[in-house]
Amino acid sequence: MKEHSDLTAALATATPTTANTVTSAWRLKQFKEKAIEYLLATFTVMSAILIFFIMYFVIRRAVPVFQANGIGFILRGGWDTQFMTSWQAPADQPSWIFGALPLVMGTIYTTVGALLIAVPLGLGCAIFLVELCPPWLRVPLTTTVRLLAAIPSVIYGLVGLIVVVPVIAHTLITNQMAMNMINIAALDGTSILASMIVLSIMIGPIFIALSSDALRAVPRSYKEAAFALGISQWRTILKVMLPVARKGIIAGAILATGRAIGEAIALSMVSGGVANLPDFQHGLVFFLEPVRTLASAIVNNSEGMIVSTCESALFACATLLLLSSVALSVMATWVSGMVRKGVRSHV
Amino acid sequence: MNMGGNASKIVVNDLSCWYGPQNVLQDVSMEIYAHAITGLIGPSGCGKTTFLRTLNRLNDLAPSFRHQGQVLLDGEEIYQPKKDVVMVRRRVGMVFQQPNPFPISIFDNIALGVREQQPGIKKKELLDIVVNSLQRVYLWEEVKGSMQTSAMSLSGGQQQRLCLARVLAVRPEIILLDEPCSSLDPVSTAKIEEMMLRYKNEYTFIVVTHNLGQARRVSDYLGFFLNGRLVEYGQTIDVVVNPRERETEDYLVGNFG
Amino acid sequence: MFKRHWLAYAALWCSGLITMLICLGIVLFLVVKGAHAISWQFLFTDPLPSMNEALSGGILTPLIGTVLLTTLGIVCALPWAGATAIYLAEYAGENQFVNALRTGIDVLAGVPTIVFAIFGLAVFTLPQMAMFSTIVEGVDNAQAFGRSFLVAAITMAAMVLPFVIKSIEEAIRSVPPSYKEASYALGASKWNTISCVILPAARAGIITGVILGIGRIAGDTAIIWLCLGGSMNMGGQQPWWMPQHWVSTLRHTGSTLTSYVYFSSPAGEGNSPGKAFGAGLVLVVFILLLNAVVSYLGRFTAIKEDQ
Numbered sequence: 001m002k003e004h005s006d007l008t009a010a011l012a013t014a015t016p017t018t019a020n021t022v023t024s025a026w027r028l029k030q031f032k033e034k035a036i037e038y039l040l041a042t043f044t045v046m047s048a049i050l051i052f053f054i055m056y057f058v059i060r061r062a063v064p065v066f067q068a069n070g071i072g073f074i075l076r077g078g079w080d081t082q083f084m085t086s087w088q089a090p091a092d093q094p095s096w097i098f099g100a101l102p103l104v105m106g107t108i109y110t111t112v113g114a115l116l117i118a119v120p121l122g123l124g125c126a127i128f129l130v131e132l133c134p135p136w137l138r139v140p141l142t143t144t145v146r147l148l149a150a151i152p153s154v155i156y157g158l159v160g161l162i163v164v165v166p167v168i169a170h171t172l173i174t175n176q177m178a179m180n181m182i183n184i185a186a187l188d189g190t191s192i193l194a195s196m197i198v199l200s201i202m203i204g205p206i207f208i209a210l211s212s213d214a215l216r217a218v219p220r221s222y223k224e225a226a227f228a229l230g231i232s233q234w235r236t237i238l239k240v241m242l243p244v245a246r247k248g249i250i251a252g253a254i255l256a257t258g259r260a261i262g263e264a265i266a267l268s269m270v271s272g273g274v275a276n277l278p279d280f281q282h283g284l285v286f287f288l289e290p291v292r293t294l295a296s297a298i299v300n301n302s303e304g305m306i307v308s309t310c311e312s313a314l315f316a317c318a319t320l321l322l323l324s325s326v327a328l329s330v331m332a333t334w335v336s337g338m339v340r341k342g343v344r345s346h347v
Numbered sequence: 348m349n350m351g352g353n354a355s356k357i358v359v360n361d362l363s364c365w366y367g368p369q370n371v372l373q374d375v376s377m378e379i380y381a382h383a384i385t386g387l388i389g390p391s392g393c394g395k396t397t398f399l400r401t402l403n404r405l406n407d408l409a410p411s412f413r414h415q416g417q418v419l420l421d422g423e424e425i426y427q428p429k430k431d432v433v434m435v436r437r438r439v440g441m442v443f444q445q446p447n448p449f450p451i452s453i454f455d456n457i458a459l460g461v462r463e464q465q466p467g468i469k470k471k472e473l474l475d476i477v478v479n480s481l482q483r484v485y486l487w488e489e490v491k492g493s494m495q496t497s498a499m500s501l502s503g504g505q506q507q508r509l510c511l512a513r514v515l516a517v518r519p520e521i522i523l524l525d526e527p528c529s530s531l532d533p534v535s536t537a538k539i540e541e542m543m544l545r546y547k548n549e550y551t552f553i554v555v556t557h558n559l560g561q562a563r564r565v566s567d568y569l570g571f572f573l574n575g576r577l578v579e580y581g582q583t584i585d586v587v588v589n590p591r592e593r594e595t596e597d598y599l600v601g602n603f604g
Numbered sequence: 605m606f607k608r609h610w611l612a613y614a615a616l617w618c619s620g621l622i623t624m625l626i627c628l629g630i631v632l633f634l635v636v637k638g639a640h641a642i643s644w645q646f647l648f649t650d651p652l653p654s655m656n657e658a659l660s661g662g663i664l665t666p667l668i669g670t671v672l673l674t675t676l677g678i679v680c681a682l683p684w685a686g687a688t689a690i691y692l693a694e695y696a697g698e699n700q701f702v703n704a705l706r707t708g709i710d711v712l713a714g715v716p717t718i719v720f721a722i723f724g725l726a727v728f729t730l731p732q733m734a735m736f737s738t739i740v741e742g743v744d745n746a747q748a749f750g751r752s753f754l755v756a757a758i759t760m761a762a763m764v765l766p767f768v769i770k771s772i773e774e775a776i777r778s779v780p781p782s783y784k785e786a787s788y789a790l791g792a793s794k795w796n797t798i799s800c801v802i803l804p805a806a807r808a809g810i811i812t813g814v815i816l817g818i819g820r821i822a823g824d825t826a827i828i829w830l831c832l833g834g835s836m837n838m839g840g841q842q843p844w845w846m847p848q849h850w851v852s853t854l855r856h857t858g859s860t861l862t863s864y865v866y867f868s869s870p871a872g873e874g875n876s877p878g879k880a881f882g883a884g885l886v887l888v889v890f891i892l893l894l895n896a897v898v899s900y901l902g903r904f905t906a907i908k909e910d911q
Binding site (some may be wrong): 029032033036037039040041043044045046047048049050051052053054057058060061120121122123124125127128129131132133137140141144145146147148150151152153154155156157158159161162163201204208232234235255258259261262263264265268269295298299302305314315318321322325326328329330332333 | 609612613615616617618619620622623624626627628630631633634637683684685687688690691692695696704705706707708709710711712713714715716717718719720721722723725726727762765766769793794795819822823824825826829830862865866869870871877880881884887888891892895899
C-alpha cells in the first residue's frame with residue numbers, strides 16, 4: 001500500500017509531458033483498481049474474523065467463573081440459589097460458585113425433544129413436498145413453510161404461552177401430580193413438553209427447507225433407474241433417494257440443532273422460570289417439569305448483569321452456547337462439504 | 348405382418364404422444380418380436396427415446412405427458428387405468444444412455460433390485476445371481492476383488508455394464524436400451540453387443556442406437572423413425588440393403604442425421 | 605407388502621398437512637386474537653405505564669422503534685456485507701485462505717442471536733464506547749451503559765451480516781457472464797464493470813438480501829432485550845422527535861414491537877396479552893409484506909431468466 005501512495009505522490013508532482021500523462025493516467029487508474037480491491041478485501045477479512053472477535057469478548061469475561069469452578073461449572077447444580085447468593089453478596093466478598101448443570105441438561109432435553117418431533121415430521125413433509133405433492137398443493141405448502149420460518153420467535157413464545165402452556169396445565173397435569181412434585185418444582189404447564197412443541201415448530205421449517213433441497217438434488221437418473229428395475233415409488237424413496245440425500249439431511253438436522261440450542265426468547269417464555277433438573281425417575285412427569293436453558297438463563301437473569309460475578313456466570317453460559325454453535329456449524333459445513341465432493345465425483 | 352416366425356411380444360397400435368402441446372410421436376404401430384433384438388434408428392429428436400419410454404411407462408414421470416393409442420404387452424394394455432405400473436416395469440427393464448449406477452457398492456447395486464423383487468431371498472442365491480449377472484456382462488473378472496467398493500469408482504464402460512447387469516439380475520422379459528453405448532469405449536461396446544447376441548433367447552431386447560454399424564451387427568429387426576413417425580420397419584437385412592422408403596435410404600447413406 | 609406402502613403414503617400426507625395446519629392455526633389465532641386490539645388509537649398512541657390493559661396505551665413508539673432500528677441496522681450492515689459479497693464473488697479465487705474466510709462467515713451464521721446480544725453488551729459497556737450509549741453515573745470505574753438504539757443497531761448489523769452477504773453474493777454470481785465479458789470487451793476496468801454492469805444487473809437480488817436482513821432485524825428479540833433495554837418509551841431528552849434531540853434519542857434506550865410483545869405477554873411485566881397479540885399481528889403483517897416483496901422479486905428474476 002505504502003509503495004502505491006508514494007507512486008501517486010511522485011506522479012502528481014511530475015512535470016506532465018504528453019507521453020507521461022497517458023502513463024500517469026493509466027497508473028492512477030491501476031492504483032484505484034488495486035485500492036478498491038484492498039478495501040473490499042479488508043471488509044471481507046473483517047467479516048470473517050468477527051467470529052474471533054465475538055469469541056474473545058465473550059470468553060474473556062467468562063474466564064473468572066471458569067477459573068473458580070473448572071469443569072464443575074457444567075457438572076454441578078444449584079444455579080438459582082448460587083445466583084441469588086452472588087447477587088446479594090457484599091462487594092468485598094463476591095461469591096464465584098456457579099453450577100450450570102440444570103441449564104446444560106435443560107438445553108439438551110429441550111433440543112433433543114424438539115428434534116424428536118421435528119425430524120420425523122419435517123422429513124415426512126420434505127418427502128411429501130418433493131415426491132408426492134400434487135401440483136395444486138405445492139405452492140400453498142411451500143408458502144406456509146416459508147411463513148413459519150419468517151414468524152419471529154417472540155410470537156411463537158407468545159402463542160406457546162397462551163395456548164400450549166394452559167392446555168398442558170389443564171389436561172395433563174393433575175392435582176395429585178402437582179402435590180407430589182411440590183418440593184421440587186411447581187407444575188404450571190411451563191415445561192419440557194411445551195418447550196419441545198414450540199421449539200419443534202420453530203426449527204421445523206429450516207429442517208424441511210434443507211432436507212427437501214437435499215432430496216431435490218438427487219439426480220433424476222437414480223429414480224428412473226430404480227423405477228426401471230421394477231421398484232415401487234415408496235421403496236425407491238426409502239432405498240435410493242433417502243440414502244443418496246442422507247448427508248444433506250444430516251447437515252439440515254445439525255443446523256436445526258444449532259437453532260434449537262440458541263433459542264432464547266421463546267424458551268424463556270414457555271420453559272418455566274426455574275433452573276430445575278428434571279429426573280427421569282419421575283416417569284412421564286419428566287416432560288411436565290419446568291426447565292431453564294442456557295440461552296433463556298441469559299434473558300431471565302439479565303438483571304444480574306450489574307454484579308460482576310453474575311455477569312461472568314452469564315458470559316460463561318454464552319461461552320458454552322457459542323462454542324457448541326461453532327462446533328455444530330463446522331460439523332454441518334464438513335458434512336455438506338462431503339456432499340459437494342461426493343456429487344462432483346458422481347459427475 | 349409376422350416377419351420372422353417369432354411370436355410377437357409387444358404390439359403398439361396407433362400410438363401418439365405429446366409433451367404439453369408438443370406432439371412427439373404420431374400414429375406409430377409396430378410389433379416387437381420375442382427373443383429377438385429390435386433396433387430403432389433415426390436422427391436425434393425423432394421420438395425414438397420417447398417411444399422406448401412409453402413401453403415401460405417411464406414417461407409417466409413427466410407431468411405434461413399425454414398419449415393416445417394402445418401398447419399391448421402379451422396382449423394386455425399396459426396403460427389400463429388399473430394396471431400396476433410397478434408390475435409392468437418389472438417385466439420391462441431399461442438401461443439408459445448415461446450410466447447411472449446408484450452411489451452404493453457394486454454388490455448392492457445389483458442386490459438392491461433383486462432384494463426388492465424377492466424379499467427374503469437367501470444370501471447364497473443372491474450371491475449366485477449377482478455373480479452370474481456380472482459374468483453375463485463380462486464384468487465379473489474386473490470387479491470380483493472389489494465388490495464392496497463404490498460403483499462410482501468404476502470407469503464409464505464398467506458402470507454401464509454394471510447397469511446392464513443389475514437389469515439382467517431382476518430377469519425382466521424385455522430390456523429396453525436407450526443408446527447404451529453412445530458414451531462408451533469400443534471394448535465395452537463390443538462386450539455389450541456380445542452379451543445381447545448371446546442372451547437374446549432369454550430376453551427380448553429393444554435397442555435405440557445412433558450407430559448404424561451397431562444396428563447392422565446386432566439387430567434382427569430394424570425400425571427407422573423420422574419426425575415422430577415410424578417410417579420403415581422390417582427385418583434388418585431388408586431395411587439396410589433394400590429400403591422401401593426414400594427417407595430411409597437418405598438416412599442410411601448419410602444425407603442427413 | 606402393499607398394505608405397508610399405503611400406511612407410508614398416509615403418514616407422508618399427514619406430515620405435509622399437519623405442517624400446513626400448524627401454520628394456518630398460528631396465523632388464524634394471531635389474527636383472531638390480535639384483530640380487535642388493533643385500532644387507529646392503538647397504532648397512534650404511546651404506551652402508558654399502567655397495569656390495567658384498557659389504560660396501557662398503544663404501540664406508537666415501539667412501531668417507530670422497529671422502523672428506526674431496522675433502518676439503522678441495515679444501513680450499518682449493507683456497505684459491509686456488500687463489500688464482502690463483491691469481494692467473494694468477483695475477486696476471491698478458490699484457495700485455502702478464501703475457504704477459511706467463507707467458513708468464518710458460515711460459522712457466524714450459526715451463532716445464536718443471544719450470543720450476539722451479550723457480545724454487543726460486552727463491547728459497548730467498555731468506557732471507550734460511551735459515545736454509543738451513555739455513561740452510567742455513580743459507578744466508581746466509569747462504565748458505559750451499553751444499551752441504546754446505536755448499540756442495538758450495530759449488534760443487529762453483525763447478526764444479519766452473514767445472511768445479507770450470502771444473498772448478495774448469490775445475486776452477483778447469477779449475473780450472466782456474458783454481461784461481464786461484453787463490458788470487458790468494451791475496455792471497461794474491473795471496478796467499472798462491477799459498479800456499472802454487475803451491480804445494476806444484480807439489483808433485484810440485492811434488494812432481496814436487504815429485505816431478508818430487515819425481516820431478521822425486525823423479528824429479533826434477544827438483541828433488543830439486552831442491547832436496547834427495557835423502557836417502553838424513548839429514553840433520551842424529551843420530546844425525543846425534536847431534531848436537536850435526535851442524537852440523544854439514538855444514544856438512549858427505547859422499545860420495538862418485539863420487546864413490546866415480550867413485555868406485554870404474561871412472561872413480561874405488562875401483562876396485557878390482548879395488546880401483545882395486537883402488536884404481534886402488526887409485526888407479522890410487516891414481516892409477511894417484506895416476504896411478499898421478496899417472492900415477487902424472486903418471480904421477477906425467474907421470469908427474466910426464462911426469456
